[in-house]
Amino acid sequence: MAIGERVLMGPGPSNVYPEVTAALARPVLGHLDPEFLFLLEETCERLRAVFRTANRLTLPVSGTGSAGMEAALVNVVHAGDVVVVGVNGLFGERMAEVAARQGAEVVRVEAPWGEPLDPEALLRAHPSPAVIALVHAETSTGVRNDVAAVCLGKGEALVVADTVTSLGGVELEVDGWGVDIAYSGTQKCLGVPPGLAPLTMGERAWARRLERPASWYLDLGLVAGYVTGAGGRTYHHTAPVSMVFALHAGLGVLLQEGLEQSWHRHLGCGQMLQDGLQAMGLELLAPEGHRLPQLTTVRVPEDLPPHSGEAEVRRVLLERYGIEIGGGVGSLAGKVWRIGCMGHTARRANVTLLLAALAEVLGR
């Protein structure tokens, strides 16, 4: 079978940097090889730079972004803890579910899909929650939630932020805002294939972690014994070395460009895309001021050509142009398209191509 090549403009994965492809093809090293440990430590240091944190516990969890979510919650949510969860999309729903499986008393604070969460409502939801959890960039709706405002009023609570789609693409200041735990994925704005979950945890969260969480694989006390290696490294699990090479390379590209330059590039591409979609007469789901530049939700027009549902439009884009865009999920299934412009995909040429291709397919 011929090897397909795509312009990945869905909700992730996005295209990867050429340096990342080269890194994936590096000869495999042992997980205790001095050369690998050097690269792993440098990867953690680079993650600190993109998370904007000095947290010692900053590392790639050996699973996808959802493993990062589970690692974040399973290590600090004790059975019976009150966990306030902001729910305005699929990934907020997921945080509530993962917290509930840890035995938390989950207090849901909702907003309609497509609208931002109200930070005050999250802070008022319970007088003394153990954790307040919310998604920074809701991949299901294209909405940005105000993590900084929640951190400002958190009091004794730990703030857990899902930054899967935000890290590297829009401003995120883990230490500056006071986020206690943030986790992400590699396949969005970092330009690396899916498979690792960058995670950072501050001292307040570390001090409250469970001695023996339900998950052994995601037990960050044990994982840190290998990755951070203070006082000698203790084997936990075999690190996914090729994916670590890839992440190391992707972060290198990003930091050579400059973190703020990367935010700026994502912003420019997103504005160009959103302007172009609106000029085509299409309507954006997320309200102005709360839109993510890197992930745009646009309503499926009601005047599609006959026999041509929204899935058919995506199919034609994929087959004719090799462009992938995403459909809606959950309550937005069939109602929106999700167009990502993240990582190596976030270039003007891709936006121009997508807009022209979509105009042709829609006959606009």
Added chain:
Amino acid sequence: MAIGERVLMGPGPSNVYPEVTAALARPVLGHLDPEFLFLLEETCERLRAVFRTANRLTLPVSGTGSAGMEAALVNVVHAGDVVVVGVNGLFGERMAEVAARQGAEVVRVEAPWGEPLDPEALLRAHPSPAVIALVHAETSTGVRNDVAAVCLGKGEALVVADTVTSLGGVELEVDGWGVDIAYSGTQKCLGVPPGLAPLTMGERAWARRLERPASWYLDLGLVAGYVTGAGGRTYHHTAPVSMVFALHAGLGVLLQEGLEQSWHRHLGCGQMLQDGLQAMGLELLAPEGHRLPQLTTVRVPEDLPPHSGEAEVRRVLLERYGIEIGGGVGSLAGKVWRIGCMGHTARRANVTLLLAALAEVLGR
């Protein structure tokens, strides 16, 4: 920094097939792309061939081998269940720990590290266990445990087998023996980098699975909704596409060679290695008849040159020859070396090189 290249003869990772390196560098596809889904389904079909099973639930778990262990246990161990665990090495210990974290009543059946488990002792340990769990190929000791014999007497219990180091390297018959759940890793005899955990689960285990396991990430009911896709695929998490490409390619190489030919190749290399070590006057840990060909534990000789501990021997092999071998773990730390000959590493040239290099370093 120059890119290091190694002959990986530790307990894993092993060297990867050239076809795997090429597959890692393939352009990334979306996790719902028809081309990716075709490759994913073919990967599952190839896994059925190497596990020797018709189990519909056969897939790569999105984590390393230890995630496979956790997925196997977290989906079928209900709180309070009796789980009999065979413990004769580090990975048996780990199974006991993971089962305990699920709230199991763990019944340990031990054998000294370096000796095989007694299948009869496992079967007699409790009158009606829910699960009997054991490691097929103990990576910490080089010992093979008799999974087939345990399956023969399992009765109503489910047998969970850790086949991380055995899959593709020595005989394993999931359906033929009656193993209910087996999981593995990619970085041993499959010749693929670490990062995925092939897993297979039969109907008896599926019928007893928890509706809502503590782990959302490893909830095989949800994972299967995406991977096996009966009745439309439900998004669960973003598949680690590049690692799936790699596994697909590695399994392709293995099946083109032939599964039994691969067992034969691992056996031949292991015998050559073990004969050569003994001819050098070194002593093997595992008793004859229970030795794994693909993972050999050899006692560190007492007459090492002055100032040259066992770690120094490994360091010199790595620096002078680019050969990695492993040290001992747990109660065997400092007492044995672990020499793997798995996957693409399992070639006569590597055995010859290792034997000559070790003879030189040891002055034998």
